[in-house]
Amino acid sequence: MSDNPAFDTIKSEIDKNDVVLFMKGTPLFPQCGFSNLVVQVLTHLEVPFEGVNVLDDDDVRQGIKDFSNWPTIPQLYVKGEFVGGCDIIKEMFEEGELHAYLADKGVPVRGMATA
């Protein structure tokens, strides 16, 4: 794929966690309005997720843009699949698609019966 060393870090986060949000700041203290919006949506849907603060590591901050071929942050991954950034997550949430998408992927989400 590439010899970019940040890709290993990114790949390992995506492999390790079903839902990963690459964001500015942390889920508790987002440092960007767009990252905050996605955190609020995931929190509202009661989705467990891992937040990766790209401000902690310049290589990951640039690396995730190259990895996804997507020049902006935040970026949401579910089960290894790139879902989108803030605009897409907001649209999917508003149109009721995000809940269905997450449930379909087998991710625990608000209102879903647990086995």
Place this chain on the structure above:
Amino acid sequence: MAGTVEAAIRQKLNAAFSPQSIEIVNESDSHSGHAGHDGSGESHFRVYLVSDKFAGQNRVARQRAIYDVLADELAGPIHAFSVTARTPDEIG
């Protein structure tokens, strides 16, 4: 009066997507004093684009196509950029 960055965004999107409708909102002034506000007055934009070129493309593909066209601006002066991309059929 539109600035040079806004003019470049409009020209490139018009050329690439021949949109039925295009709206570019410069939100830079509402972010003054905030990180990424560089004083240029052209750092934060919101774009609404309606084009039949988006037909058959999912959200990620549409936004990626827009990002590709505006790669220079996104790598340079633009700090924040929001996109809504629709086809004419989706406008109800």
